[in-house]
Amino acid sequence: MDKSALQKGRAYAAQNLTPNLEEILSERYDDLVPGMSESLIEWGYGRHYCREGLDAKTRQICTVAALTVLGGHTAPQLKINIEHALKSGASKKEIAEAIWQMAVYGGLPAAINGLNSAKEVFDAQKT
Amino acid sequence: MDKSALQKGRAYAAQNLTPNLEEILSERYDDLVPGMSESLIEWGYGRHYCREGLDAKTRQICTVAALTVLGGHTAPQLKINIEHALKSGASKKEIAEAIWQMAVYGGLPAAINGLNSAKEVFDAQKT
Amino acid sequence: MDKSALQKGRAYAAQNLTPNLEEILSERYDDLVPGMSESLIEWGYGRHYCREGLDAKTRQICTVAALTVLGGHTAPQLKINIEHALKSGASKKEIAEAIWQMAVYGGLPAAINGLNSAKEVFDAQKT
Amino acid sequence: MDKSALQKGRAYAAQNLTPNLEEILSERYDDLVPGMSESLIEWGYGRHYCREGLDAKTRQICTVAALTVLGGHTAPQLKINIEHALKSGASKKEIAEAIWQMAVYGGLPAAINGLNSAKEVFDAQKT
Amino acid sequence: MDKSALQKGRAYAAQNLTPNLEEILSERYDDLVPGMSESLIEWGYGRHYCREGLDAKTRQICTVAALTVLGGHTAPQLKINIEHALKSGASKKEIAEAIWQMAVYGGLPAAINGLNSAKEVFDAQKT
Amino acid sequence: MDKSALQKGRAYAAQNLTPNLEEILSERYDDLVPGMSESLIEWGYGRHYCREGLDAKTRQICTVAALTVLGGHTAPQLKINIEHALKSGASKKEIAEAIWQMAVYGGLPAAINGLNSAKEVFDAQKT
Numbered sequence: 001m002d003k004s005a006l007q008k009g010r011a012y013a014a015q016n017l018t019p020n021l022e023e024i025l026s027e028r029y030d031d032l033v034p035g036m037s038e039s040l041i042e043w044g045y046g047r048h049y050c051r052e053g054l055d056a057k058t059r060q061i062c063t064v065a066a067l068t069v070l071g072g073h074t075a076p077q078l079k080i081n082i083e084h085a086l087k088s089g090a091s092k093k094e095i096a097e098a099i100w101q102m103a104v105y106g107g108l109p110a111a112i113n114g115l116n117s118a119k120e121v122f123d124a125q126k127t
Numbered sequence: 128m129d130k131s132a133l134q135k136g137r138a139y140a141a142q143n144l145t146p147n148l149e150e151i152l153s154e155r156y157d158d159l160v161p162g163m164s165e166s167l168i169e170w171g172y173g174r175h176y177c178r179e180g181l182d183a184k185t186r187q188i189c190t191v192a193a194l195t196v197l198g199g200h201t202a203p204q205l206k207i208n209i210e211h212a213l214k215s216g217a218s219k220k221e222i223a224e225a226i227w228q229m230a231v232y233g234g235l236p237a238a239i240n241g242l243n244s245a246k247e248v249f250d251a252q253k254t
Numbered sequence: 255m256d257k258s259a260l261q262k263g264r265a266y267a268a269q270n271l272t273p274n275l276e277e278i279l280s281e282r283y284d285d286l287v288p289g290m291s292e293s294l295i296e297w298g299y300g301r302h303y304c305r306e307g308l309d310a311k312t313r314q315i316c317t318v319a320a321l322t323v324l325g326g327h328t329a330p331q332l333k334i335n336i337e338h339a340l341k342s343g344a345s346k347k348e349i350a351e352a353i354w355q356m357a358v359y360g361g362l363p364a365a366i367n368g369l370n371s372a373k374e375v376f377d378a379q380k381t
Numbered sequence: 382m383d384k385s386a387l388q389k390g391r392a393y394a395a396q397n398l399t400p401n402l403e404e405i406l407s408e409r410y411d412d413l414v415p416g417m418s419e420s421l422i423e424w425g426y427g428r429h430y431c432r433e434g435l436d437a438k439t440r441q442i443c444t445v446a447a448l449t450v451l452g453g454h455t456a457p458q459l460k461i462n463i464e465h466a467l468k469s470g471a472s473k474k475e476i477a478e479a480i481w482q483m484a485v486y487g488g489l490p491a492a493i494n495g496l497n498s499a500k501e502v503f504d505a506q507k508t
Numbered sequence: 509m510d511k512s513a514l515q516k517g518r519a520y521a522a523q524n525l526t527p528n529l530e531e532i533l534s535e536r537y538d539d540l541v542p543g544m545s546e547s548l549i550e551w552g553y554g555r556h557y558c559r560e561g562l563d564a565k566t567r568q569i570c571t572v573a574a575l576t577v578l579g580g581h582t583a584p585q586l587k588i589n590i591e592h593a594l595k596s597g598a599s600k601k602e603i604a605e606a607i608w609q610m611a612v613y614g615g616l617p618a619a620i621n622g623l624n625s626a627k628e629v630f631d632a633q634k635t
Numbered sequence: 636m637d638k639s640a641l642q643k644g645r646a647y648a649a650q651n652l653t654p655n656l657e658e659i660l661s662e663r664y665d666d667l668v669p670g671m672s673e674s675l676i677e678w679g680y681g682r683h684y685c686r687e688g689l690d691a692k693t694r695q696i697c698t699v700a701a702l703t704v705l706g707g708h709t710a711p712q713l714k715i716n717i718e719h720a721l722k723s724g725a726s727k728k729e730i731a732e733a734i735w736q737m738a739v740y741g742g743l744p745a746a747i748n749g750l751n752s753a754k755e756v757f758d759a760q761k762t
Contacts, residue, residue, distance in 0.1 A: 004639070005677070029623055032600075032630075033608045036623075039682045042640070044231050044616060047674045054224035058185055062192035062225050066232045067617065069193040069488070071325065073581035077232075077617040092286075097181035098189050100287045104171050105193045105204075107450070107488045108298060109321065109331040115283055115290075122286075131258070132296070156496055159473075159503075160481045163496075166301045169259070171489060174293045194490065196615070198452065198708040204490040219667075227668045234577070234615045235679060236702065236712040242664055242671075249667075298485050308478035312439055316446035316479050320486045323447040323742070325581040331486075346540075351435035352443050354541045358425050359447045359458075361704070361742045362552060363575065363585035369537055369544075376540075385512070386550070410750055413727075413757075414735045417750075420555045423513070425743060428547045448744065452706060458744040552739050562732035566693055570733050573697035574704040574740045585740075605689035606697050612679050613701045613712075 006038060009046025016056065017045075017084050060085035065098045068114035069106030075117050082121045092122055133165060136173025143183065144172075144211050187212035192225045195241035196233030202244050209248045219249055260292060263300025270310065271299075271338050314339035319352045322368035323360030329371050336375045346376055387419060390427025397437065398426075398465050441466035446479045449495035450487030456498050463502045473503055514546060517554025524564065525553075525592050568593035573606045576622035577614030583625050590629045600630055641673060644681025651691065652680075652719050695720035700733045703749035704741030710752050717756045727757055 003011075013021045025037035049059055064085050067078040085095050096118055103111035130138075140148045152164035176186055191212050194205040212222050223245055230238035257265075267275045279291035303313055318339050321332040339349050350372055357365035384392075394402045406418035430440055445466050448459040466476050477499055484492035511519075521529045533545035557567055572593050575586040593603050604626055611619035638646075648656045660672035684694055699720050702713040720730050731753055738746035 005674070029620075032604045032623060032627065035682075035686075036608060039640070039678075040616065043674075043678045043682065047670075047678065048228045048231050051224060051228075051670075053220040054188075054228075058188060058221070058225070059228055061181075061185060062189055062228060063232060065189035066192045066196040066229055070196055070233065070615075070617070071328070071579065071581065073325065073579040073583075073621065074232075074617040077620065093180040094185070096286045097178060098185070100290060101175045101178075101181075101186055101189060102193055103488075104175050105190060105201075105488045105490060106197065107324075107484075107486045107491075108294065109324070109328040109486060110488075112283075112331065113328070115286060119282075119286065132293070156493075159477045159496060159500065162301075162305075163481060166259070166297075167489065170293075170297045170301065174289075174297065178289075197488075197490070198706060201452070201490040201494070202708075204493070223667045227671060230615075232615045232617060234611075234613045234618075234705075235675065236613060236705070236709040237615075239664075239712065240708065242667060246667065302482045302485050305478060305482075307474040308442075308482075312442060312475070312479070313482055315435075315439060316443055316482065317486060319443035320446045320450040320483055324450055324487065325579065328486075329581075347434040348439070350540045351432060352439070354544060355429045355432075355435075355440055355443065356447055357742075358429050359444060359451065359455075359742045359744060361578075361738075361740045361745075362548065363578070363582040363740060364742075366537075366585065367581065369540060373540065386547070410747075413731045413750060413754065416555075416559075417735060420513070420551075421743065424547075424551045424555065428543075428551065432543075451742075451744070452708065455706070455744040455748070458747070556736045556739050559732060559736075561728040562696075562736075566696060566729070566733070567736055569689075569693060570697055570700035570736060571740060573701045574737055577701040578704055578741065582740075601688040602693070605686060606693070609683045609686075609689075609694055609697065610701055612683050613698060613709075614705065 004042075005046030006042040007046070008050050009041040009044065012045045012050040013041055016049075017087060057085070057088045057090050060088040061090055061094060061098050064095055064114075065102055068099050068102040069110050071106070071110050071113070075113065078114065078117045079121050082118055086121075086125075092118075131169075132173030133169040134173070135177050136168040136171065139172045139177040140168055143176075144214060184212070184215045184217050187215040188217055188221060188225050191222055191241075192229055195226050195229040196237055198233070198237050198240070202240065205241065205244045206248050209245055213248075213252075219245075258296075259300035260296040261300070262304050263295040263298065266299045266304040267295055270303075271341060311339070311342045311344050314342040315344055315348060315352050318349055318368075319356055322353050322356040323364050325360075325364055325367070329367065332368065332371045333375050336372055340375075340379075346372075385423075386427035387423040388427070389431050390422040390425065393426045393431040394422055397430075398468060438466070438469045438471050441469040442471055442475060442479050445476055445495075446483055449480050449483040450491050452487070452491050452494070456494065459495065459498045460502050463499055467502075467506075473499075512550075513554030514550040515554070516558050517549040517552065520553045520558040521549055524557075525595060565593070565596045565598050568596040569598055569602060569606050572603055572622075573610055576607050576610040577618050579614070579618050579621070583621065586622065586625045587629050590626055594629075594633075600626075639677075640681030641677040642681070643685050644676040644679065647680045647685040648676055651684075652722060692720070692723045692725050695723040696725055696729060696733050699730055699749075700737055703734050703737040704745050706741075706745050706748070710748065713749065713752045714756050717753055721756075721760075727753075 022037045022041050029036040063081045067074045082095055099114040099118055100111055149164045149168050152167055156163040190208045194201045209222055226241040226245055227238055276291045276295050283290040317335045321328045336349055353368040353372055354365055403418045403422050410417040444462045448455045463476055480495040480499055481492055530545045530549050537544040571589045575582045590603055607622040607626055608619055657672045657676050664671040698716045702709045717730055734749040734753055735746055
């Protein structure tokens with residue numbers, strides 16, 4: 001590996017998602033958990049999203065599906081990842097379809113809570 | 128809707144997955160729960176997989192991701208859906224990547240159990 | 255089957271629960287997920303609640319128990335189903351008992367969050 | 382309270398479920414966790430199943446529903462409680478219906494794993 | 509056992525946690541579920557926290573870890589137990605570390621929601 | 636940081652747990668998911684277990700508690716971490732107590748399945 005996982009994760013997040021994501025996390029969490037922001041970028045983005053073998057858009061749609069079945073208590077993370085899915089090229093339609101399909105696997109309550117999160121993100125972007 | 132959801136689900140399952148899926152389910156469950164097989168085909172396939180707006184391959188990869196984070200106790204369903212994902216055009220690589228990424232959202236144990244299921248399916252197909 | 259599952263579900267929801275349930279769902283979700291309201295009525299009510307073999311009141315109490323152990327993130331659905339359980343003839347006592355018993359299977363936090371939801375529903379009905 | 386919760390739990394388990402349940406638990410777990418069997422009987426049966434306000438049969442059906450949505454990893458407990466539900470007067474039909482309905486709330490995989498557990502219990506009783 | 513589990517639980521809660529914990533619970537829940545407060549003190553504290561073999565501080569840190577992986581929907585209970593962990597001698601540092609480590613087992617969303625709960629408790633104590 | 640997280644994780648696993656853990660993982664998973672073993676060592680051990688602020692023994696007991704409430708489907712990981720807890724200086728007593736306490740938070744089925752896993756590990760070490 002030419003670049004470290006941390007370097008790759010930083011580049012991925014900056015180019016594709018939110019340029020100052022690590023700073024936002026650092027300001028919020030590093031005082032309590034030193035190195036948390038760096039560790040999250042390395043693991044989540046350097047070690048997963050910038051891997052080969054599955055395109056970023058499909059990865060993000062999978063994340064939306066998974067956070068939906070995990071239940072409404074991950075709503076903050078679901079909303080962030082719906083935004084990331086849009087940035088990765090997924091349409092609102094594709095995102096809504098992936099969420100609704102989860103009714104089959106995680107039950108109706110999880111899917112409905114997921115749709116509610118999607119509506120909040122989509123509505124916020126209209127204004 | 129020209130065709131009913133049940134008719135559409137039957138056509139989808141027969142063409143894309145397992146021709147006699149409804150029969151297999153019926154033989155196993157309809158004695159205990161009358162109409163279970165019909166209901167599953169209508170809801171799962173007629174009402175979800177054959178919807179527009181998200182391609183079947185991505186739908187199946189999302190299902191694999193979701194069953195991974197739901198935990199190893201859905202291993203039987205995960206293995207069936209890994210087979211369905213292959214039939215929908217997903218490569219082994221794409222499936223393995225979607226599973227491993229779930230370590231970020233559902234934790235390492237869920238992801239490792241998911242990889243173990245994938246290995247079982249892939250190994251069984253080699254023989 | 256003389257009537258389709260969709261027709262049976264519509265009749266069940268209208269007579270026993272909320273006359274305009276499908277409309278409420280349609281207005282909120284069908285723009286994002288075409289056919290969602292119809293599909294939910296067909297599956298949830300046509301394919302489940304109006305089945306034979308278990309009375310509607312017990313079905314609703316089971317749903318309250320299940321949503322309790324699934325955790326507080328399904329609180330919106332739990333509250334709706336507590337209302338539906340009352341409409342199906344369950345007493346407040348029976349509902350509270352079913353929730354509290356879940357402490358044994360889902361742990362104290364899930365049961366306490368369930369009781370909090372019940373209190374909210376019962377208090378709202380007093381006013 | 383005239384009798385302690387422990388005394389009431391012991392009487393309930395002996396009369397309604399398995400006469401030597403506490404002994405079975407004690408032999409298996411009390412060496413590792415002193416007092417575990419007594420504590421389980423007190424909490425589970427003395428503090429819950431023998432409460433007033435909800436009949437024992439409905440309590441057991443609720444437990445079957447809850448263990449179904451909690452997922453297949455509680456299969457050993459689900460099977461024991463299916464047996465307890467039968468002893469409490471629930472029919473096989475009622476048990477199967479409560480399990481299958483959980484497809485709506487916990488998803489199809491949980492419901493199917495629940496039906497598989499029920500089939501195992503019912504089949505074992507035929508022989 | 510010289511003292512009953514209920515007596516031991518009452519003494520533990522009064523000395524180590526919140527002197528009037530049973531009263532608070534009773535006022536909130538006993539009308540709906542008679543005996544709930546007594547039962548919770550007996551089971552949670554009499555039957556668990558005042559057991560031998562593991563010190564109270566480690567027990568409380570384990571509880572914080574467990575409520576973190578169970579997900580953000582147990583946030584009210586997590587916050588109470590973070591307070592109880594502080595009262596049992598755990599430092600803020602130890603609590604934050606136990607929560608963050610759960611990213612490995614329950615995924616990043618659960619750990620981040622756990623840290624958010626810890627920040628709320630720690631911030632409230634500063635004022 | 637003088638040493639990278641990967642280097643620190645490798646040193647931690649080799650000294651405290653299983654000298655060839657990375658090799659075992661690599662042989663099993665790296666063909667399917669290139670770099671999986673390295674990534675797991677870096678994240679799990681380099682980024683978590685060798686952090687300051689909470690001793691290794693308490694970290695391992697927390698992991699045992701968390702895997703218990705996550706449910707029996709993580710039994711393979713629970714058993715490995717019970718072994719790791721023993722290697723980190725926890726007694727069998729402490730491990731059993733941490734597991735049984737989880738009955739309060741994750742329900743009796745999760746705690747009982749956890750005790751069963753502990754018994755398997757402890758029994759295997761006797762022979």
